[in-house]
Amino acid sequence: MLLAYIDEIGHTGAFVHPTHKRFADSPAFGYGGFLIPESRAREFGAIFANSKKQLFKNEVPEGEDPNRWEKKGADLLYAKVKQERPKNLRVLGSIISHLRDCDGQLFYFAAEKPLGTPKETNTGKVEFAEREIYAMRESLNRLARAADYKDESILVMMDQVNEKSRRQRLPEMYSHILGRASVHDEMRRIIEPPMHIDSELSANIQFADWVCALAKRAIEYQLVEDSRYKWIPHATELKAAYGAFTHESKLKLFKRDIGDIHHAHIMYEERPCISYSSSMTLTEQNRQKLEKMRRATFGV
Numbered sequence: 001m002l003l004a005y006i007d008e009i010g011h012t013g014a015f016v017h018p019t020h021k022r023f024a025d026s027p028a029f030g031y032g033g034f035l036i037p038e039s040r041a042r043e044f045g046a047i048f049a050n051s052k053k054q055l056f057k058n059e060v061p062e063g064e065d066p067n068r069w070e071k072k073g074a075d076l077l078y079a080k081v082k083q084e085r086p087k088n089l090r091v092l093g094s095i096i097s098h099l100r101d102c103d104g105q106l107f108y109f110a111a112e113k114p115l116g117t118p119k120e121t122n123t124g125k126v127e128f129a130e131r132e133i134y135a136m137r138e139s140l141n142r143l144a145r146a147a148d149y150k151d152e153s154i155l156v157m158m159d160q161v162n163e164k165s166r167r168q169r170l171p172e173m174y175s176h177i178l179g180r181a182s183v184h185d186e187m188r189r190i191i192e193p194p195m196h197i198d199s200e201l202s203a204n205i206q207f208a209d210w211v212c213a214l215a216k217r218a219i220e221y222q223l224v225e226d227s228r229y230k231w232i233p234h235a236t237e238l239k240a241a242y243g244a245f246t247h248e249s250k251l252k253l254f255k256r257d258i259g260d261i262h263h264a265h266i267m268y269e270e271r272p273c274i275s276y277s278s279s280m281t282l283t284e285q286n287r288q289k290l291e292k293m294r295r296a297t298f299g300v
Contacts, residue, residue, distance in 0.1 A: 002154040003041050004143050005208040006033035006194070009110045009216050012128040014118045018224060023117055027223040028251060029131055030110025031139040032215045033208030035146060035154070035246065040102035045203040047098045052206070055091045068200045073213025082231035089237035092210060096240040106244045107146070108215040108266075109139045112223060112254040136169070137176050140190060142248035148186035149247070156194040159205050169194075214241070218266040219251055225274050233269035241267060 010026025147154035245263035
């Protein structure tokens with residue numbers, strides 16, 4: 001049996017630009033993490049916990065259990081990490097290598113958001129909720145296919161959410177798995193709807209958060225021309241990730257005339273979305289829209 005540990009990539013809300021005062025979180029939303037055979041899960045969790053403890057031994061508060069103490073992926077992979085703290089990347093790359101040695105794989109699915117404020121994109125709470133449901137459905141579909149390829153059952157676990165959110169999510173996920181299984185046999189590989197686990201109690205859930213942080217930054221590099229994460233394709237410390245993603249990992253683009261981006265390609269130096277956009281001749285209408293967005297973003 002496979003165990004999948006997943007967490008959220010980004011936020012469901014609107015996105016304008018990383019420097020925007022309100023809508024700066026992420027140009028895409030989805031889920032990411034990793035899969036591992038259940039027989040190797042405890043071994044890998046111990047490797048991650050020990051690596052984290054050694055890397056941040058001076059940051060663990062006195063008296064706190066270092067195994068339960070968390071270092072969030074956002075703090076691990078901050079914008080200037082390549083120049084200021086490359087050992088973060090070396091340790092992350094080493095952990096990914098250990099994951100591969102344990103027959104594990106990295107995973108992500110994220111869908112690009114329409115660019116603009118809620119008013120400009122005509123989106124709100126309903127659309128944001130639909131974005132979350134869609135991403136979860138697609139993630140479950142792809143995890144099921146990955147398990148089917150390996151002829152294994154799979155149990156999905158994700159970071160704990162509040163009880164209200166859990167109660168809202170569970171029926172939707174259960175209904176999707178059962179409904180799709182009547183047409184797509186691979187959905188029967190999923191044993192139960194995703195279980196929610198407190199990340200303080202699970203080293204593997206904590207590592208899923210690190211994977212999501214890596215995917216989020218790679219996605220920004222692909223979709224934002226002046227991204228803060230242009231070091232992604234040049235980080236030789238992370239080369240172990242290039243062959244680690246499942247075949248089903250995917251960044252789904254929003255209304256573009258080019259194909260979606262798959263598996264490790266989000267970390268490649270080539271940026272097809274940026275290259276394609278730069279080669280287009282702007283119409284006057286599009287030029288005015290971009291100018292409006294620039295003024296809203298930078299206040300000039």
